[in-house]
Amino acid sequence: xxxxxxxxxxxxxxxxxxxxxxxxxxxxxxxxxxxxxxxxxxxxxxxxxxxxxxxxxxxxxxxxxxxxxxxxxxxxxxxxxxxxxxxxxxxxxxxxxxxxxxxxxxxxxxxxxxxxxxxxxxxxxxxxxxxxxxxxxxxxxxxxxxxxxxxxxxxxxxxxxxxxxxxxxxxxxxxxxxxxxxxxxxxxxxxxxxxxxxxxxxxxxxxxxxxxxxxxxxxxxxxxxxxxxxxxxxxxxxxxxxxxxxxxxxxxx
Numbered sequence: 679x680x681x682x683x684x685x686x687x688x689x690x691x692x693x694x695x696x697x698x699x700x701x702x703x704x705x706x707x708x709x710x711x712x713x714x715x716x717x718x719x720x721x722x723x724x725x726x727x728x729x730x731x732x733x734x735x736x737x738x739x740x741x742x743x744x745x746x747x748x749x750x751x752x753x754x755x756x757x758x759x760x761x762x763x764x765x766x767x768x769x770x771x772x773x774x775x776x777x778x779x780x781x782x783x784x785x786x787x788x789x790x791x792x793x794x795x796x797x798x799x800x801x802x803x804x805x806x807x808x809x810x811x812x813x814x815x816x817x818x819x820x821x822x823x824x825x826x827x828x829x830x831x832x833x834x835x836x837x838x839x840x841x842x843x844x845x846x847x848x849x850x851x852x853x854x855x856x857x858x859x860x861x862x863x864x865x866x867x868x869x870x871x872x873x874x875x876x877x878x879x880x881x882x883x884x885x886x887x888x889x890x891x892x893x894x895x896x897x898x899x900x901x902x903x904x905x906x907x908x909x910x911x912x913x914x915x916x917x918x919x920x921x922x923x924x925x926x927x928x929x930x931x
Contacts, residue, residue, distance in 0.1 A: 700924060701725045702762055705750070707739060713750045721757035726924040727813065728754060730761045732794035733768030742801040743845075751803055755810040758925055765791055765816040784890075791817035792825055795858065799829060802845025804853035811923060814860045816885060819868035822860065822875045826851040855879060859923050863892050869904045877911055881920045 703720040705728050706712040717728050730750075731737065740746035754761055768790050773783045791814050798804055798812065829850040833842045846853075855876050861883040862868055868875055882900055885891025892899040904915055918930040 702727045702729055704729050710750050714753050717753050717759055721759050727760040727762045730763055731767045732763040732790055736768035736770040742797050742803055751807045751810055755807045760811045760813050762813040788817050788821055799850035799853050800842055800846050804857050812858045818865040819860050819862045819875050819880055820865050823871050866903050877914055882915050
């Protein structure tokens with residue numbers, strides 16, 4: 679990882695990947711001060727993203743609402759480090775009962791990301807750090823339009839008692855469109871709703887080497903799911919949005 683990170687610092691492309699293998703650093707989750715130091719150290723080496731838990735309160739860490747993590751988010755905003763959260767990184771996945779088959783949890787796991795996005799928006803993190811960027815991996819995107827409709831409605835309809843405006847002065851969807859990118863690899867429905875999901879807010883992923891991913895037919899799957907869109911949109915989804923998000927020295931077309 680060191681050599682790869684250093685190749686980015688020098689604005690050189692890694693010879694084995696054409697600059698497409700980008701390091702994602704881990705930070706100590708048990709101490710925000712250590713997390714800040716590690717994020718800053720890695721940013722200086724050219725690392726573009728840091729892994730974080732989608733729901734830190736699940737593994738008994740301070741919640742987003744506590745503001746405990748604000749120093750970490752501040753350094754990520756300052757250094758342009760994307761906060762990357764993989765689905766299930768809250769260490770607890772939804773399940774309906776102890777005797778339900780694994781297919782149940784595998785179907786409804788995107789619920790973690792529903793909770794995570796809602797937490798980030800209502801906690802005020804995205805309001806306090808308007809240049810902070812979040813990346814949500816493997817959660818798909820078809821559910822996002824309803825979440826945005828519902829969260830804006832809750833912000834407005836329940837304004838008198840639900841405390842939704844204490845840390846979120848603008849409609850929550852404002853922060854989503856400005857600061858959140860979601861990845862998908864199997865979501866034709868989400869592509870059909872792209873105008874509501876946001877063409878600038880999604881990237882296609884292969885999920886290699888996970889069993890649920892599309893490799894080794896990722897190109898074919900991409901063509902099936904969004905190949906019928908305009909070339910401009912295909913380019914955004916396949917590479918342009920990711921290049922812009924991570925600030926990569928690669929052509930967007």
